[in-house]
Amino acid sequence: MRLLFISPYLPSLIRVRPYNLLKALARRGNEVTLMALQPPGDEGESLPELRKLCRAVEIIPHPKLRTLLNAAAALPTGFPVQAAYSRSPDFDRVARARLAADRFDAAHIEHLRGAVLADSLGSLPVVFDSVDSISLLFGKVLQDAPSLKSRLIAILDLGRTRRFEGRLTERFRQVTVTSQADRQALVELGSAAERITVIPNGVDLEYFQPQAVARKPLRLIFTGKMSYHANIAAVEDLVEKIMPLVWRDVPQAELFIVGKDPAPTVVALGQRPNITVTGSVPDLRPYLAEAAVALSTVRYGVGIQNKVLEAMAMQTPVVCSPQACSALQAEVGPDLRVGATPEAIAGEIVRLLGSAQEREAVGAAGRAYVETHHNWDSAAARLEDLYRAAAAPA
Secondary structure: OEEEEEEOOOOOOOOHHHHHHHHHHHHOOOEEEEEEEEOOOOOOOOHHHHHHHOOEEEEEEOOHHHHHHHHHHHOOOOOOHHHHOOOOHHHHHHHHHHHHHOOOOEEEEEOHHHHHHHHHOOOOOEEEEEEOOHHHHHHHHHHHOOOHHHHHHHHHHHHHHHHHHOOHHHHOOEEEEOOHHHHHHHHHHOOOHHHEEEOOOOOOOOOOOOOOOOOOOOEEEEEOOOOOHHHHHHHHHHHHHHHHHHHHHOOOOEEEEEOOOOOHHHHHHOOOOOEEEEEOOOOOHHHHHHOOEEEEOOOOOOOOOHHHHHHHHOOOOEEEOHHHHOOOOOOEOOOEEEOOOHHHHHHHHHHHHOOHHHHHHHHHHHHHHHHHHOOHHHHHHHHHHHHHHHHOOO
16 A cells, blocks of 8 residues: 555654554555654654655654744644644645645554644545543543643643544544553543554564573663653652562662653662663663563553563563553463552562562563564554555545
8 A cells, every 4th residue: 555654753663653553564565655743852863764664754843933832822722732732834835745746545643743734634544543542641640640740731631632532533534542441531532433443552573572691680670761751650659669668678679760861850860779770772672681570660651551562572571550551461470460559569579589480481471472462563454454444435
């Protein structure tokens, strides 16, 4: 198929869903043209690889001033600020020129922030990948986020986003999400159930695979973009509520916090004994390969936690909160360990640190689980069916 793939940011190893869907669609023989906004702070590290994957790549700079003007224009209206973020006269001009010169079977639009970009596509059939229900996320932010800024943003945009997401299937003939919980949230808001498909995140099983290196038997790892409020809350819970219980029984246990753009509060954690905050790293895999146990202690969130899938693919045993694995079909116990309280999470960590045999068994089961359930090629095949359905006569 000839596909126009539209994203409000550059697909990358951090923006894993669009990046890996692009790879899988191209690998399956589709001709993909990527049009993406380049928001402030995105250096474009993934561009060389994207140009290899795609038939053509159009990158439209999206400066800070434009995002601020978009937010200001949305505030007096009922339109979600998150969705207004991506309004771009430059994108509109480039998209219309591309559509005049090229023929496409369908378009794929990524995320709530990309929804407004459909306005430039005329009658081209669209599959909208909502990824998550942002309304569901905002509701959890209001309940659990430690940051006043995050809660204020959620208060401002929650009602607007609920109304917008309740009409997604009026705007788009086919909508996808990563989990059943996100699908149910959209249906409860008013979107049509029969036009919303769950396509879980996959994991790049060739990129993330076990490595023949010795693991550090007392090393724990937490990964993620460390400027994201849910990750900040999770790692603060980890350090303040869980690790003291671990250190009581395993004083030499060390915690590595690995991920780009750590917030000042996260950087400060690195001053404590037995905690290392790396900041951005060129390759996450060596850190996962050396760790004895990977942790995902998210307090709130929606969709699938990619950090869990990546650790499992590396055969690194995972200990997580129920929220971190609620969208997975993994079997608790054999495939990964779960604790609902700080005491329970700490107990699972201590048990795994005390048994190399148990760590090896959980790691192997985790790898087998992602091989079976989280293959990007299967996700791309399902998307191709949806592109055809979107293009079929109504």
